[in-house]
Amino acid sequence: MKQWVRQFMASGELFIWGCGAGLSLSLLMIGGLLALILMNGFGYFWPADLVELTLKDGKHVIGQLAGEEIGPKGIPRIRVKIGNRDLYGLDYRWINTDQITERAQPSDLVMVERREWGNFYGRLLTITKEDQSVAEGAEAVWQSLPALIRQAGGSEEESLYTVLVADANGREKSIGLSQVVRVLRPNNLSTWEKLWVYGGNVWMVLTTEPREANTEGGIFPAIFGTVMMVLIMSLIVTPFGVIGALYLREYARQGIIVRTVRIAVNNLAGVPSIVFGVFGLGFFVYGVGGTIDALWFSDRLPTPTFGTGGILWASLTLALLTVPVVIVATEEGLAAVPREYREGSIGLGATKWETIWKVVLPTALPGILTGLILAMARAAGEVAPLMLTGVVKLAPAMPIDWTWPFLHLDRKFMHLGFHIYDVGFQSPNVEAAKPMVYVTTLVLILVVVLLNLTGIVLRNRMRRKYAGSAV
Incomplete structure (x- = not known):
């Protein structure tokens, strides 16, 4: 028995099975996390039906079912998104099932999506303009609303139109049509109509600006800021990383100094x-930016132009953060280029620089792109350095617009990672913010995947082009 144990340990199978088990556990954890994000992220866009609950005390509750569990005393309870935050002060409510006497899904229940205070769930009563009735009764109001909402379009000019609605217990609320995004009757929608609304919700989130402390509306500024920052960072880090790797691999005399430099790069x-963020704040923002302001924007001081956080300083900070990744990957790519390529080029009369430029670099390009892919993936998810160098909760203007010089690198920007942190941990209404956290997380993952896929496609094309190399 002991001999068998010694043989088993010596064979290494225990370690193989251990590594396999660890890998399987890691994949299961990652898969479970992604499944949770996908389920909650994509589920956010679905127009769920409205249910009206009648309780034992005679009161009514209107809302969307948002989950169920066993309560503290072993009594099942359901979670209902009741909306009407301005009336109730909360978005969700737990109700014990033994307190419910009736459940119904009346067709006249409406969801009023507002620019402030979240959704309103209830029934339509009247539409008025300057205290004069325009339409009365649920059906008449329902038929008139779409055209009036399109006319209002969020402008103050049409704010004279108001719609009177009532909650589950008849409590009335007057809402100006300029504050209404749309009105739906979810219980009357067919499956195809719900799919159409679902697509519209996805489009709205991806193309509009946030509202209600970033807990509602869209996340387009955050998507734009994330992609633009990653692209600027890539344009900066690639030449510096490649030049550094070229010097270390092709020009520097290998010795103690070069080995020390490589150790420093790896460290x-x-x-x-966050250390890079502090450095970026001190060097780029206060040092370089403050000097630029003193030389060229002194008339605007003490209001800083470049001497405060901006997308340029954030991109430079992340370029400094990711340059070791590019250097290491580029060195590996250069080392994989066969020595015969260099000797053959020089033997045909090319200079060392011509050999590097026309033979070595093109052949090592897949390795360089690998480093760039890793750098983009890390930069897209970093948040701590950005909080010190330019990211904000809500940017007043985009870094690119139609105002000269069109590209404004001094402006602050929004970022998907910081948006997740802000909505999830700094929101005054955590319950209402939770769905947006999942949506933003899902979008960030998709953005990183798309950026990486773009780099992978380019890398594979380079590999096919230089298939004769050993890369």
Whole structure:
């Protein structure tokens, strides 16, 4: 028995099975996390039916079912999104099932999506203009609303139109049509109509600006800021990383100094990101930006132009953060280029620089793109350095617009990662913010995947082009 145990341990199978089990556990955890994000993220856009609950005390509750569980005393209870935040002060409510006497889904229940205070769930009563009735009764109001909402379009000019609605217990609320985004009757929608609304919800989130402390509306500024920052960072980090790797691999005399530099580069990759953020704040923002303001924007002081956080300084900080990744990957790519390629080029009369430019770099390009892909993936998810160098909760203007010089690198920007942090941990209404956290997380994952896929496609094309190399 002991001999069998010794043989088993010596064979290494225990470690193989251990590694396999660890890998399987890691994949299951990642898969479970992604499944949770996908389920909650995509589920956010579905127009759920409205249910009206009648309780034992005679009161009514209107809302969307949002889950169920066993309560503290072993009594099943359901979670209902009741909306009407301005009336009730909360968005969700737990109700014990033993307190419910009746459940119904009346066709006249409406969801009023508002620019403030979240959704309103209830029934339509009247439409008025300057205290004069325009339409009365649920059906008449329902028929008149779409055209009036399109006319209002969020402008103050049409705010004279108001719609009177009532909650589950008849409590009335007057809503100006300029504050109404749309009105739906979810219980009357067919499956195809719900799919159409679902697509509209996705489009709205991806193309509009946030509202209600970032808990509602869209996240387009955050998507734009994330992609633009990653692209600027890539344009900065790639030449510096490639030049550094070229010097270390092709020009520097291999010795103690070069080995020390390589160790320093590898250690730099392990420095906490917040340290880079502090460096970026001190050097780029206050040092470089303050000097630029003193030389060229002195008439605007003490209001800073470049001496405060902006997308340029954030991109430079992340470029400094990710340059070790690019250097290491580029060196590996250069080392994989066969020595015969260099010797053959020089033997045909090319200079060393011509050999590097026309033979070595094109052949090592897949390795360089690998480093860039890893750098983009890390930069897209970093938040801590950005909080010190330019990211904000809500940017007043985009870094690109139609105002000269069109590209404004001094402006602050929004970022998907910081949006998740802000909505999830700084929101005054955590319950209402939770769905937006999942949506933003899902979009961030998709953005990172799309950026990486773009780099992978380019890398594979380079590999096919230089298939004769050993890369």
